[in-house]
Amino acid sequence: MAEEYKVDLELDLKGLLCPLPMVRVSQNIKNVPxxxxxxxxxxxVGALADIPSWARSTGNEVLATDREDKEITFFIKRVx
Amino acid sequence: xxxxxxxxxxxxxxGDMDKLFxxxxxxxxxxxxxxxxxxxxxxxxxxxxxxxERTGKxxxxxxxxxxxxxxxxxxxxxKYSMGGMGRWMFKKMMGAKKVATLPELRQMALDLGVKxxxxxxxxxxxxxxxxxxxxxxxxxxxxxxxxxxxxxAEVQFFI
Numbered sequence: 001m002a003e004e005y006k007v008d009l010e011l012d013l014k015g016l017l018c019p020l021p022m023v024r025v026s027q028n029i030k031n032v033p034x035x036x037x038x039x040x041x042x043x044x045v046g047a048l049a050d051i052p053s054w055a056r057s058t059g060n061e062v063l064a065t066d067r068e069d070k071e072i073t074f075f076i077k078r079v080x
Numbered sequence: 081x082x083x084x085x086x087x088x089x090x091x092x093x094x095g096d097m098d099k100l101f102x103x104x105x106x107x108x109x110x111x112x113x114x115x116x117x118x119x120x121x122x123x124x125x126x127x128x129x130x131x132x133e134r135t136g137k138x139x140x141x142x143x144x145x146x147x148x149x150x151x152x153x154x155x156x157x158x159k160y161s162m163g164g165m166g167r168w169m170f171k172k173m174m175g176a177k178k179v180a181t182l183p184e185l186r187q188m189a190l191d192l193g194v195k196x197x198x199x200x201x202x203x204x205x206x207x208x209x210x211x212x213x214x215x216x217x218x219x220x221x222x223x224x225x226x227x228x229x230x231x232x233a234e235v236q237f238f239i
Contacts, residue, residue, distance in 0.1 A: 015178055016178070017179050022109065023108055023109070026112035054109075
């Protein structure tokens with residue numbers, strides 16, 4: 001559904017647990033330009049709350065969240 | 081940019097495995113959320129920033145060094161300690177689920193720019209000199225320093 005986004009960086013966060021998914025996203029957000037998009041795939045259900053919270057705290061944006069079986073895919077836009 | 085970062089100050093008094101997990105998970109989460117984080121390790125919390133070396137000068141200090149020996153890897157959980165069994169059990173359970181270990185979380189905190197401080201007074205009492213703490217510790221300070229950091233911070237924790 002969300003595949004229309006132009007992804008600048010893909011992150012495999014499968015198997016990682018709190019706080020690693022959000023930490024990895026925060027470490028990698030600098031690797032995309034402002035306006036760029038990270039596609040991150042996690043399996044930690046806690047990340048469903050953590051990554052949007054992280055985005056609000058840091059002024060970035062979660063464009064879409066896809067949940068398919070155990071995999072949760074986030075499309076995260078670097079806003080600043 | 082740096083000035084408008086929000087700040088967090090954490091006083092870590094506990095050397096319990098579970099509480100250290102809590103402290104380092106909050107610290108790394110805050111640092112990842114673009115906050116400046118200060119961790120002040122006092123009393124039992126010093127275990128989290130100790131090297132795995134013997135400490136103590138006086139007889140009692142040496143006894144304490146033996147009883148409280150070891151580094152962050154030797155932290156026992158606050159419940160089910162059972163002479164090291166609990167530690168082993170939690171490590172097994174956490175390892176099976178691939179939770180980051182305490183040394184990994186501590187390193188992650190450092191990588192994210194979290195600043196560590198030791199409590200000079202507890203170090204004096206427990207006879208733990210600066211060189212027995214990991215090199216990454218910024219400084220050994222006192223209550224006034226922590227209060228200043230806590231005042232500057234939007235969020236404070238005592239763990």
